[in-house]
Amino acid sequence: MSALTFLHGLESSPDGFRANYLRARFPEIQVPALMQDPWQRHRLLLETLREPTFLVGSSLGGLSALLLARDVPERVRGMVLLAPAVGFHDAAYRTPEVLQVVERLVIPTGIPTTVIMGRDDEVIPFASVTALIARSPEPDHITFVPVTDSHRLHSEPALQAMIHAITEITGVCPKQAGTDV
Numbered sequence: 001m002s003a004l005t006f007l008h009g010l011e012s013s014p015d016g017f018r019a020n021y022l023r024a025r026f027p028e029i030q031v032p033a034l035m036q037d038p039w040q041r042h043r044l045l046l047e048t049l050r051e052p053t054f055l056v057g058s059s060l061g062g063l064s065a066l067l068l069a070r071d072v073p074e075r076v077r078g079m080v081l082l083a084p085a086v087g088f089h090d091a092a093y094r095t096p097e098v099l100q101v102v103e104r105l106v107i108p109t110g111i112p113t114t115v116i117m118g119r120d121d122e123v124i125p126f127a128s129v130t131a132l133i134a135r136s137p138e139p140d141h142i143t144f145v146p147v148t149d150s151h152r153l154h155s156e157p158a159l160q161a162m163i164h165a166i167t168e169i170t171g172v173c174p175k176q177a178g179t180d181v
Contacts, residue, residue: 003053004170005030007045007061009085017154018058018082025163025174029056034064038085038098042067049075054170056162058082059124059151066105066132078112078169080162083121083151087128102128107136114165115142116158118149143168 006022006029008014014031022029032048034041041064049068054077057065062084069076086102088094107113117129126146133139143165149155153162163174 003030003051004028004166004172005032005049005053005055007032007041007055007057007064008034009059009061010036012058012061021159022056022166025176026166026172027175034061036060038063038067042071046072051075052077054078054080054166056080056082056166057084058153060085062086063102063105066107067101069108069111070105073108073111076108076111079107079114080165080169081113081115082153082162083117083124084115084129084132085124086132087125088123105132107132107142109137109141112169113142114145114161114169116145116147116153116161116165118151118153118158119146120149121151123151 004026006019008016008019014033019031038060045064045068052075055065062081065079065081066084086105115129117126133142133144136142145161147158147161149158167173
């Protein structure tokens with residue numbers, strides 16, 4: 001099996017809620033510590049993720065996954081994107097440099113992808129994520145799962161959608177949280 005890697009968001013870490021939630025279900029998951037700057041993240045991931053991997057990217061981690069898929073698609077076996085940072089409500093992040101990149105990103109052909117997005121996301125505009133899917137070369141091959149939740153995606157339906165998507169894309173069944181089997 002290829003590696004499974006979780007890319008955390010801007011205000012999270014390898015010890016955050018989602019990283020621990022995933023580790024409890026997929027003990028083999030890699031969770032690198034990533035810096036806040038998206039370009040530094042990208043350089044680090046290009047240097048360290050050398051083998052094909054399945055990516056689970058949350059918010060800025062979703063943007064990182066998309067940049068990897070754009071630049072080294074042969075290293076990306078599949079993606080689960082959780083409210084990927086492809087647009088921002090906060091004007092501080094809508095710089096010309098960032099907008100030029102995110103508005104051109106697509107989900108490449110041949111990379112199985114599920115996108116999970118909260119309908120009430122207060123950080124990433126819902127329309128930015130649906131636009132990403134629409135401008136991708138094969139939007140009908142992308143699974144889009146809108147859930148009633150905020151950007152955090154901590155509701156039970158959002159977490160179950162994430163586990164289901166990872167299982168579907170990787171073929172790996174999660175272990176039951178809290179068991180050693």
